Amino acid sequence: MIRSLSSSERQLGIALSVALALLGLVMLGAAKVGPMAVHGAMAIAVGVALLFALGGGLAEPEPRGDRLARYYDEPTRFGIVMTMIWAVFAMAVGVWVAALLYWPEATPLWPWTSFGRLRPVHTSGIIFGFGGNALIATSFHVVQRTSRARLADSVTPWVVLIGFNLFCLWAVSGYLMGSTQSKEYAEAEWYADLWLVVVWVVYFVLYMRTLARRNEPHIYVANWYYLAFILVVAMLHIVNNLALPVSLAGAKSFTIWAGVQDAMVQWWYGHNAVAFFLTAGFLAMLYYFLPVRSGRPIWSYRLSILSFWGIVFFYVWVGSHHLHYTALPYWVQTLGMTFSVMLLVPSWAAAGNAIATLNGAWHKVRDDATLRFMFVAAVFYGLSTFEGSFLAIRPVNSLSHYTDWTVGHVHSGTLGWVAMIIFGAIYTLAPQLSGRETMAWPRAIEWHFWLAVTGTLVYVVALWNAGITQGLMWRTYDASGALSYSFLQSVMAMAPYYLLRTIGGALFLAGAVICALNTWATMRSARAGAEAHDRPLLPGPALPEPAE
Amino acid sequence: MLRLHYNLEKISMGLVAAIIVAASIGGIVEIAPLFTVDETVTIPDDMRPHTPLELAGREIFMREGCYACHSQMIRTLADEIDRYGPYSLPSESAYDHPMLWGSKRTGPDLARVGGKYSDPWHVAHLIDPRAVVPASIMPAYPWLMEPLDTGNLGAELATLARLGVPYTEEMATNAAADALAQGNPDSDGAADVATRYGEKVAIRAFDGDPARLTEMDALVAYLQSLGTLTDVAFETEEVKVPEEAP
Numbered sequence: 001m002i003r004s005l006s007s008s009e010r011q012l013g014i015a016l017s018v019a020l021a022l023l024g025l026v027m028l029g030a031a032k033v034g035p036m037a038v039h040g041a042m043a044i045a046v047g048v049a050l051l052f053a054l055g056g057g058l059a060e061p062e063p064r065g066d067r068l069a070r071y072y073d074e075p076t077r078f079g080i081v082m083t084m085i086w087a088v089f090a091m092a093v094g095v096w097v098a099a100l101l102y103w104p105e106a107t108p109l110w111p112w113t114s115f116g117r118l119r120p121v122h123t124s125g126i127i128f129g130f131g132g133n134a135l136i137a138t139s140f141h142v143v144q145r146t147s148r149a150r151l152a153d154s155v156t157p158w159v160v161l162i163g164f165n166l167f168c169l170w171a172v173s174g175y176l177m178g179s180t181q182s183k184e185y186a187e188a189e190w191y192a193d194l195w196l197v198v199v200w201v202v203y204f205v206l207y208m209r210t211l212a213r214r215n216e217p218h219i220y221v222a223n224w225y226y227l228a229f230i231l232v233v234a235m236l237h238i239v240n241n242l243a244l245p246v247s248l249a250g251a252k253s254f255t256i257w258a259g260v261q262d263a264m265v266q267w268w269y270g271h272n273a274v275a276f277f278l279t280a281g282f283l284a285m286l287y288y289f290l291p292v293r294s295g296r297p298i299w300s301y302r303l304s305i306l307s308f309w310g311i312v313f314f315y316v317w318v319g320s321h322h323l324h325y326t327a328l329p330y331w332v333q334t335l336g337m338t339f340s341v342m343l344l345v346p347s348w349a350a351a352g353n354a355i356a357t358l359n360g361a362w363h364k365v366r367d368d369a370t371l372r373f374m375f376v377a378a379v380f381y382g383l384s385t386f387e388g389s390f391l392a393i394r395p396v397n398s399l400s401h402y403t404d405w406t407v408g409h410v411h412s413g414t415l416g417w418v419a420m421i422i423f424g425a426i427y428t429l430a431p432q433l434s435g436r437e438t439m440a441w442p443r444a445i446e447w448h449f450w451l452a453v454t455g456t457l458v459y460v461v462a463l464w465n466a467g468i469t470q471g472l473m474w475r476t477y478d479a480s481g482a483l484s485y486s487f488l489q490s491v492m493a494m495a496p497y498y499l500l501r502t503i504g505g506a507l508f509l510a511g512a513v514i515c516a517l518n519t520w521a522t523m524r525s526a527r528a529g530a531e532a533h534d535r536p537l538l539p540g541p542a543l544p545e546p547a548e
Numbered sequence: 549m550l551r552l553h554y555n556l557e558k559i560s561m562g563l564v565a566a567i568i569v570a571a572s573i574g575g576i577v578e579i580a581p582l583f584t585v586d587e588t589v590t591i592p593d594d595m596r597p598h599t600p601l602e603l604a605g606r607e608i609f610m611r612e613g614c615y616a617c618h619s620q621m622i623r624t625l626a627d628e629i630d631r632y633g634p635y636s637l638p639s640e641s642a643y644d645h646p647m648l649w650g651s652k653r654t655g656p657d658l659a660r661v662g663g664k665y666s667d668p669w670h671v672a673h674l675i676d677p678r679a680v681v682p683a684s685i686m687p688a689y690p691w692l693m694e695p696l697d698t699g700n701l702g703a704e705l706a707t708l709a710r711l712g713v714p715y716t717e718e719m720a721t722n723a724a725a726d727a728l729a730q731g732n733p734d735s736d737g738a739a740d741v742a743t744r745y746g747e748k749v750a751i752r753a754f755d756g757d758p759a760r761l762t763e764m765d766a767l768v769a770y771l772q773s774l775g776t777l778t779d780v781a782f783e784t785e786e787v788k789v790p791e792e793a794p
Contacts, residue, residue, distance in 0.1 A: 091605070114687050115613070115616075120613060176750045186643045226559075230566060232567070245705045247703055252607075255645050258712070259589075259644050261583070264578060268590070312572070317574035325624045325625055326636070332581075335577070402619055404652075470653075488681065488683055491654075
């Protein structure tokens with residue numbers, strides 16, 4: 001990081017590090033004890049570490065004079081490293097909590113390793129840590145390449161990445177200490193939420209400034225999706241997290257929303273976290289890396305437009321399908337169901353567009369595991385969105401809701417679609433950014449691919465069976481009109497499926513560990529100062545090719 | 549249309565504005581009407597907010613992530629009504645910041661669990677679920693026998709009052725004392741709890757020991773209060789059945 005910054009940028013970095021440490025000091029001083037104090041101490045630690053790193057690097061030589069004629073890939077590299085760290089950590093937590101459902105006695109008898117505290121560590125760690133870092137890292141890469149312009153400046157990408165990872169760390173460590181808003185996928189407390197807003201605004205401004213410097217008249221499809229991801233996530237995050245802190249010197253707050261309105265806001269957020277965090281940004285990845293890797297242009301430009309606006313417009317309506325047959329007004333449930341079904345059209349348009357893009361490149365899908373990751377991601381995207389529309393239909397939902405079918409559905413999306421496209425993008429990016437042709441261990445990609453596909457299928461099929469079994473046992477009556485099964489019997493029936501899903505998750509985790517090691521080996525083996533070969537378009541005379 | 553889009557793709561702020569408009573409509577249509585919730589959802593006359601002790605228990609429920617496996621929302625389906633009781637009404641969670649309707653039943657629904665089991669059963673079950681229910685897969689919570697921190701309760705009640713929960717200033721001022729008294733029926737303050745929160749509030753040593761107030765007291769008090777804050781859900785059933793009978 002430091003070598004790529006000019007000395008004035010290093011000084012700015014030092015000022016920001018001091019500001020972060022001071023913020024931490026204020027939090028620590030105000031709260032004194034509890035999660036907010038610990039988080040203040042973390043901010044101090046990060047600020048001081050950055051301060052020392054930047055201060056120690058002040059005397060380093062200035063970066064090469066033509067750096068502005070190159071893409072800025074250092075932040076992307078850092079983002080990929082963070083992606084893989086979060087992936088291995090949060091998937092490991094996921095496998096562990098899955099194992100606890102089969103083997104509950106294994107819970108250690110101290111509070112911070114309890115299932116209920118670890119579960120949001122897994123979800124936030126995956127969604128924000130793994131998914132978020134991958135989105136930010138790839139967005140920096142894609143916006144530069146599709147605009148043929150360097151990132152607008154060299155300091156704010158680091159503010160975004162380091163700030164975002166500090167948010168993830170605050171969130172996850174807060175849950176372990178029992179600090180939570182209890183809103184699913186938005187559990188982090190008020191000060192962490194405010195911090196994320198600041199980071200997000202910096203991210204948006206950087207993105208827009210980079211787009212403004214583009215040397216292409218048109219903004220490429222991938223950037224539409226990244227923009228939708230940045231904008232709508234900001235909207236969702238702010239509205240859902242509106243809360244009144246009990247005291248500015250403590251972590252505890254109460255959401256301003258109550259009862260049925262809170263439920264609506266929560267699932268408007270919850271489902272659109274799926275839509276705009278876990279879909280829009282990843283479609284951006286798909287729209288960039290799939291054509292690049294297959295060497296084929298996107299099949300249909302018109303279909304891209306249809307699916308983009310369809311997804312942006314329809315998705316926002318569907319959150320209420322999480323609340324069928326509840327105390328939410330019936331017409332809102334019906335709207336949610338209707339739009340969920342209509343959403344299948346733009347979703348399949350996007351998935352179909354991706355798969356049709358591979359026409360003429362199927363031999364590459366056969367031979368190249370990286371491209372196969374992207375192909376499987378598109379297939380799982382199509383399957384999961386079909387399943388999602390199906391589960392949103394009211395009578396189907398009466399059976400599936402509250403069961404493990406929902407969990408299975410989520411994982412077919414996150415393992416099969418989100419994680420697969422991330423792995424495809426990383427296997428494309430890591431060698432390129434290291435100035436290499438291939439990953440350090442090309443054969444390991446095949447191993448990872450088959451572990452990931454097997455793990456996903458085992459997991460999803462196990463939980464389909466679990467969910468349908470639960471749903472049926474809960475609603476079965478005997479001839480005398482009494483319920484046939486006690487709740488406990490339905491719990492006991494889950495044991496084999498919970499074991500299987502743990503095995504499926506462990507297989508997937510094993511693949512992710514291979515990916516992390518492979519990425520590490522690839523980046524480590526890069527020549528000093530290695531970088532991507534492509535260059536932004538600059539006004540003026542062409543620059544000479546870099547000396548090898 | 550295609551021409552329009554062709555031009556839109558060249559203007560980044562145009563794309564931004566179009567995305568914001570397109571993504572706002574659905575949320576506005578579905579969420580805005582719920583701002584009339586004060587007029588459209590009638591708060592039953594007998595509805596009370598949680599006592600400070602129950603509120604403390606609710607926060608422990610959230611802290612331990614109980615909502616990840618236990619819903620508090622009985623749907624309008626025959627088997628759920630037969631299994632858990634009358635379906636949940638919107639008024640029953642009107643004071644809940646946040647609601648804890650949940651999304652998954654790894655364990656059973658808790659919306660009406662209050663009064664279904666005895667206090668000692670809950671205590672034994674929370675300390676070691678498999679001692680009471682051998683096939684249970686619930687984690688054990690032995691650390692709940694720690695003393696309850698009541699220092700923040702007054703500020704919490706005051707904050708909730710600002711958000712519209714009917715806590716009076718008197719309730720907020722006496723929050724810590726009321727929490728202590730609710731766990732000790734022989735204390736001087738016990739009568740005050742009943743005055744402030746109603747005669748139906750359970751006042752007893754929930755963890756079996758009136759001499760000290762533990763997190764267990766709070767959590768069990770909360771669990772025993774679930775579904776008992778108002779009887780409106782039961783009344784609806786009783787009224788409807790004879791009216792609709794031919």
